[in-house]
Amino acid sequence: MADSIRLRFSVGETGRFISHLDVLRLMERSVRRAALPIEYSEGFNPIPKMSFASALPVGVTSNCEYVDLKMSADVDGCEATAALNSVLPQGFRILDAVNVPDRSEALMSIVNTAQYEVRIRESVQGIEEKINGVLAHKELLITVERKRKTQVKDIRDLIDALTYDPESNTVYLQCASGLKNNLRPMDILPFLGLSLGDVLIHRTALLVKTASGDLLTPFDVIKG
Template structure:
């Protein structure tokens, strides 16, 4: 039996890196007596695979991993047991069964959506909505990407699926975006903000953003984005 687990990550646990979140779940699965399948040998490993790594300092509404079970188990009961063994800040939101022939969804990740806010006192001095509107009208969105060895110019246009901004009741900006998260074309939310700041003749200050990943998507057969919890 193959299942997909969706969890959220909020609060102080956002400072735990991807590898440590994996270790955390490996131990949680043992605490919750989840009948996860193991590899053989002297140091057996659980057959689990995580989706996109989440950056340190970023919160999330929707992270995923898949696992194989040794035997059938009740999905609701598993979810309850897992949540009973969680630490504050991590919540298992759903467990769904995958067909046995489900392809590795982790490899078919196409996009991710984010909500971005500004940390206290770090709101931009310019009108974000207007900059976004103008940016989306550009025929190309060039961005100079720093790699270890050199700089390469890439076009972000194709990778930005949606981008908008609005102000909340307290007059604070919220930016919504859905961007490419595939292994070849992944776009970081901070990159989009950098480009917007540059357009406005400003520079994004460090540590200004409070980012929450809202969903991870795969593409269905017709090319539409579909949340990973529904894609299999």
């Protein structure tokens, strides 16, 4: 039985406003154009078998997006990388690829942590004090819309780390990211006195945090 291929890809400036659903469609088209032997679902409307780690928020760039492609025949990761990069549009690029043994856990079921850089466009006073205030709170409540209903959500426990580097004028965030718990970096901006127009957000890592607190990449999990 053929292995899957796990790809790490980047989303650049020209791709950051494309929704996750459109990224999925883009990847499906690119796999077809690259003539990769991907496995398809059964039924009247077969679709390529692929699974993403975690949806990238619209407006955010990244160098750490992951997708698994279920192959119907053995394909070398380097060959898949070259084939896809020859057809992917500007703003998207495959960075690494490894073969994944069949029956490995799905990406979205193991990735639970993300790291972000939030670069502030202009100098703003009091960011460090606001961060200290955020970390001192026992709860941070935001309002979210789900299924046409307004809900209040406490995001404090979803923040693992929040720091600020004055030299680069950048906030660094480590937070929950996954099926069970998920924090969008823009959700913390109001607590820092910032809006989306004030910042550029870049996802630097999607990780698997183990029960012991170790942080592994989706590639490390395979090697381990």
